[in-house]
Amino acid sequence: MKILVTGGAGFIGSHLTDKLLEEGNSVVVYDNLSLGRLENLDEASKNPNFKFVEGDILDREKFWNVFKTHNFDIVFHMAANSDIAKSHANPDVDFDNTFKTTYETLLAMKEFGIKKLVFASTSAIYGEAHVSVDETYGPLFPASHYGASKLASEGFIASFCENYGIQAWITRFPNVVGERSTHGVIRDFIKKLKKTPDCLEVLGNGMQYKPYVYVKDLVDAILFVWKNTDDKINYFNIGVETRTRVKEIAQMVIEEMGLNARIEYTGGDRGWVGDVPEFSYNLDKIHKLGWKASYTSNEAVRKAIQYILEMDKCSL
Numbered sequence: 168m169k170i171l172v173t174g175g176a177g178f179i180g181s182h183l184t185d186k187l188l189e190e191g192n193s194v195v196v197y198d199n200l201s202l203g204r205l206e207n208l209d210e211a212s213k214n215p216n217f218k219f220v221e222g223d224i225l226d227r228e229k230f231w232n233v234f235k236t237h238n239f240d241i242v243f244h245m246a247a248n249s250d251i252a253k254s255h256a257n258p259d260v261d262f263d264n265t266f267k268t269t270y271e272t273l274l275a276m277k278e279f280g281i282k283k284l285v286f287a288s289t290s291a292i293y294g295e296a297h298v299s300v301d302e303t304y305g306p307l308f309p310a311s312h313y314g315a316s317k318l319a320s321e322g323f324i325a326s327f328c329e330n331y332g333i334q335a336w337i338t339r340f341p342n343v344v345g346e347r348s349t350h351g352v353i354r355d356f357i358k359k360l361k362k363t364p365d366c367l368e369v370l371g372n373g374m375q376y377k378p379y380v381y382v383k384d385l386v387d388a389i390l391f392v393w394k395n396t397d398d399k400i401n402y403f404n405i406g407v408e409t410r411t412r413v414k415e416i417a418q419m420v421i422e423e424m425g426l427n428a429r430i431e432y433t434g435g436d437r438g439w440v441g442d443v444p445e446f447s448y449n450l451d452k453i454h455k456l457g458w459k460a461s462y463t464s465n466e467a468v469r470k471a472i473q474y475i476l477e478m479d480k481c482s483l
């Protein structure tokens with residue numbers, strides 16, 4: 168198949184690209200490198216079925232040119248702003264890069280008659296739910312501009328499916344960790360401890376409790392859902408049932424760095440405005456379909472810490 172991966176130079180998109188190439192597809196990655204890195208595509212670049220185009224999805228002429236040049240069978244839309252805290256200061260960041268990139272992708276698909284879309288959505292659309300959420304949970308009131316932009320994206324995906332005969336696979340991820348991650352709590356803790364090895368300041372009370380899924384499990388699940396469902400709109404929570412508290416992550420990072428740091432909590436129940444401190448997924452739907460993650464949340468976190476520390480050693 169001929170596949171477009173938007174945001175394919177990013178953390179998840181690059182793993183997805185590797186897997187799609189490994190399965191024998193031709194892949195074009197379109198990415199403006201605002202958050203992604205070319206090194207993430209080192210492996211992919213060795214494959215003759217791979218092509219990278221640097222560009223912004225909001226640059227319609229350039230984006231449409233890619234569709235003119237290639238006759239895509241399907242689009243995997245992974246591009247978005249991935250820094251939730253950043254858009255608290257400037258909501259445009261998510262309106263443009265999380266919502267409008269989806270809208271522009273849909274418009275291009277309509278224009279060039281592409282009928283299949285796989286979309287990277289998020290648990291952030293559910294907002295601060297106090298129950299274990301399944302795919303029918305509502306009302307949907309996101310706590311972040313990021314979650315709101317993803318929810319609006321899902322809305323437009325649904326209306327484009329209805330109006331123009333597009334078929335969609337909406338996959339909702341929780342926190343994703345692993346090789347090539349560019350942001351998130353693990354990186355923040357490592358960075359802080361490098362500055363002050365005897366003390367780690369943790370935002371909130373450390374009790375934040377969420378599922379962390381390993382990136383290769385996630386990619387496996389996205390492809391599993393795509394290959395095993397065939398409704399007009401297929402929508403799934405993807406994740407792990409287990410969860411990890413922020414204080415456990417702090418302890419694991421300290422341990423893996425071989426330090427003896429004390430942990431200081433700033434207080435309050437959350438890290439920043441827009442953060443959802445406790446979250447749990449009901450995964451019955453994807454489990455019934457036949458997919459389960461191979462790593463628990465704690466295992467995924469530890470694996471991610473070890474990888475980042477190893478990479479840091481290599482770059483010294």
Ligand SMILES: NC(=O)c1ccc[n+]([C@@H]2O[C@H](COP(=O)([O-])OP(=O)(O)OC[C@H]3O[C@@H](n4cnc5c(N)ncnc54)[C@H](O)[C@@H]3O)[C@@H](O)[C@H]2O)c1
Pocket residue numbers: 173174175176177178179180197198199200201202203204222223224225244245246247248249263264268287288289290339340341342343344349
């Ligand atoms: N990482 C997570 O924990 C997580 C959780 C839930 C959902 N998601 C979603 O998964 C997808 C991938 O996330 P990620 O963690 O790999 O983030 P990432 O920042 O590593 O990747 C996003 C990529 O999109 C690109 N991009 C952003 N705006 C663009 C634009 N206007 N035009 C072209 N390219 C643009 C960036 O350069 C980057 O390479 C995103 O849609 C994100 O919202 C991620």
